[in-house]
Amino acid sequence: MAFTVTTARDTLHVSLAAGALTLSFGGLENYSFDGEGRPVGMWRGGITYRRALDNRVLCKWLDAEQGGRQRRFLETDERRALLDATLLRAANAQTLLAQMQTTTEISIARGWLDEVLGWSWPRLEAEAARFAAVYKPVPILPPDQYLSLVIQATEGCSYNDCSFCTFYRDRPFRIKTLDALAAHIEGVQHFAGRGINLRRSIFLADANAVIIAQDKLLPMLEMINARLPVGPGALNGIYAFISAPDALHKQPADFAALKARNLRRLYVGLESGHDPLRRFLRKPGEAADVAAAVASIKEGGLAVGLIVMVGIGGAQFRDAHLRDTVALIERLPLDAGDLVYLSPFVSDGSTRYDMDMQAAAIAPLDGEAMCFEEQRCKLALQAVAKRTGLRVSHYDLREFVY
Numbered sequence: 001m002a003f004t005v006t007t008a009r010d011t012l013h014v015s016l017a018a019g020a021l022t023l024s025f026g027g028l029e030n031y032s033f034d035g036e037g038r039p040v041g042m043w044r045g046g047i048t049y050r051r052a053l054d055n056r057v058l059c060k061w062l063d064a065e066q067g068g069r070q071r072r073f074l075e076t077d078e079r080r081a082l083l084d085a086t087l088l089r090a091a092n093a094q095t096l097l098a099q100m101q102t103t104t105e106i107s108i109a110r111g112w113l114d115e116v117l118g119w120s121w122p123r124l125e126a127e128a129a130r131f132a133a134v135y136k137p138v139p140i141l142p143p144d145q146y147l148s149l150v151i152q153a154t155e156g157c158s159y160n161d162c163s164f165c166t167f168y169r170d171r172p173f174r175i176k177t178l179d180a181l182a183a184h185i186e187g188v189q190h191f192a193g194r195g196i197n198l199r200r201s202i203f204l205a206d207a208n209a210v211i212i213a214q215d216k217l218l219p220m221l222e223m224i225n226a227r228l229p230v231g232p233g234a235l236n237g238i239y240a241f242i243s244a245p246d247a248l249h250k251q252p253a254d255f256a257a258l259k260a261r262n263l264r265r266l267y268v269g270l271e272s273g274h275d276p277l278r279r280f281l282r283k284p285g286e287a288a289d290v291a292a293a294v295a296s297i298k299e300g301g302l303a304v305g306l307i308v309m310v311g312i313g314g315a316q317f318r319d320a321h322l323r324d325t326v327a328l329i330e331r332l333p334l335d336a337g338d339l340v341y342l343s344p345f346v347s348d349g350s351t352r353y354d355m356d357m358q359a360a361a362i363a364p365l366d367g368e369a370m371c372f373e374e375q376r377c378k379l380a381l382q383a384v385a386k387r388t389g390l391r392v393s394h395y396d397l398r399e400f401v402y
Contacts, residue, residue, distance in 0.1 A: 003105050005096050012096050014109050019197035021112045023093050031086050035194025037115030038124070039086045049074075049082060052401035053191075054131040055124050057082060060399060071398055080121050090116045134187040138402040139167040141203055142267050142305055142341065143395050145239055148203035149196060149228070150402060151188060153181055153220050157207035159243060162271075163282045164312065164345070164353035168207055175212055181220055185227050201264075202230060204240040210266060211246040214254050221261035230262050237264035244268055245285040247293035255300020265337075266297055267305035273328030274320045277313045280356065287328050294332050303337040307395065311365045311373045312345040314357060318365065318373060326380045336389025342377055343395040344370045 001016040013024040020040065022032045032041040042049040047061045057074040074082065094113045097106050136155050141148060156173035157165075176184060189196070202224060204210070212220065221238065229235055240263070247268070255263075272278055273287045285293075294304055306329065313321055329340060347354055347364075357364060365373065374394070381392050 001105055001108070003103075003109075005100055007096060007099075010092075010096065012093055014093070014097075014105075016105065016108055016112070019195075019199070021109065021116070023089065025089065025092075029089065031089055033090070033112070033116050034198045035112075035115075035196070036192075037112065037117070037119055038127070038195060039083060039116075039119075040198065042082065042086055050401050051083070053135075054128040055079070056128075056401060058399070058401045069396075080125075083121055083124055087117065087119060130191055134184070134191045136171055136206070138205065139400075140397060141400060141402065142239075142307070142339075143393065143400075144305075144339065145201060145203050146400060146402075147199055148201045148239065149188065149192065149199040149235060150203045150205050151181075151224060151228075152176070152184060152205045152209075153212065153217075154206050154209045158211050158246070159208075159284055161282055161284075163280075163356055164309070164347065164351055166348075166351055175216070178216075178219055178223065182223060182227075185224065189228075196229075196235075199235060201236050202228060202238045204238055204263075206241075208241050208243050208246050210240050210242040210258070211249070214250065214257070218257060218261065221258065221263065225262055238262050239265050239267070242266045242268060242293075242297075243284060244270075244290040244293040247297060248285075248289060250296065252296050252299035255297050255302050259301045263302060265303035265305055265339075267307060268293065268297075270306045270325070270328070271309040271312065272317075272321050273325035274313075274317065274323070277317045277321050280313060280317070280360075281353065287324065291328060291332060294334075298333045303339075304332075304334065305339040305341065306332075307341045307343055308377065310342050310344045310377055311370045312353075314362045314364045316360070316362045322373070322377055322380065326377065326384075329381060330384045334384070334388050334390045336391075338388075338390050340381065340385075340390060340392045341395035342374050342392065343397060344374055346398060 003014055005012045011026045015022040019035060020032045022030060024030045030043040034040050039051050047059050050058045057079045058071060059074060060069060060071045062068065063070045090113055094110065094117065097110050100106055136152060138150050154175050156171040157168040158173045160168050160173065224238065268290060270290055271281060271283055275286050278286065297304055308325055378392055384390060385392050
């Protein structure tokens with residue numbers, strides 16, 4: 001549902017689709033809001049802004065001088081200025097619509113804008129505390145799951161010892177009880193409200209929730225299906241991470257039982273198919289374990305998403321990393337429902353990986369070399385992608401906010 005309002009001073013295009021209200025002023029500024037009226041995305045001055053549920057704002061832009069795509073989180077005063085301006089533009093849209101003859105579309109848009117204009121900077125800033133009462137921080141999702149509704153059946157990572165990863169260092173691993181999960185789902189529903197209509201699927205978090213024993217996991221999935229709108233035209237299935245060694249604790253019949261409860265795809269952090277590099281990264285399991293895990297998951301009827309860390313291991317490992325990773329992917333039973341994400345490795349310089357690299361006197365790759373490695377990997381995977389229908393995509397961990 002969409003319409004355009006044109007006056008002597010402005011052209012406003014209004015879209016009421018995909019669970020969002022989107023306002024476009026002359027194609028020069030765009031503002032999107034969820035069903036509760038919360039701002040979720042803005043585009044103005046060539047900069048894209050994404051507002052997280054805890055009211056952080058990530059901005060992204062292209063800068064040829066700096067070498068392509070740049071990004072950063074806004075400071076508090078910048079966030080306030082942006083969000084105040086966003087609400088002002090919503091008020092401008094409401095004024096324009098008030099001058100128009102009422103139609104069904106205009107009536108719906110005006111009601112939605114009333115919700116938007118009920119927000120203010122203090123109320124938006126208070127969302128951080130509301131979010132923290134429901135969720136542990138959500139540091140990572142696969143790109144096709146950025147609009148999922150996260151349900152944290154577990155907290156943290158059961159392994160949590162990969163040298164390069166700091167996502168879950170702040171929390172011990174724990175599996176929620178069924179009662180705790182029920183309370184969490186209720187909290188998520190209350191927090192999301194009508195904003196749930198913006199969500200496309202459910203992501204079962206945190207790092208490897210499918211490690212949960214089958215006799216406990218199946219009732220959890222049944223509860224999620226019973227309490228949330230999972231199905232066509234609503235939340236289209238359930239998705240999750242799993243590590244290869246954890247996947248080997250389940251049989252194809254177990255994965256089939258998960259599929260019967262609307263699990264659709266499992267994402268495996270492959271990182272590399274080169275075993276010496278995996279050991280250097282303190283990554284559990286070997287390439288053969290990944291192959292066995294993927295075969296079992298696929299036999300159970302689920303799709304797979306593989307994440308490859310491009311350029312990790314620096315100059316010393318670059319050729320062997322590429323060779324063995326591509327060779328592994330080529331022999332996996334993948335098809336058109338599966339994904340491979342190429343994720344250029346980024347470190348803040350303070351991880352155990354960085355210390356291991358320094359101790360081994362291994363030179364990291366610079367930005368230009370990283371881009372080259374990603375293109376090499378993408379080119380090397382062209383044949384298997386063409387043969388199987390497998391999709392190969394870019395994945396920048398720095399561009400995610402929930």
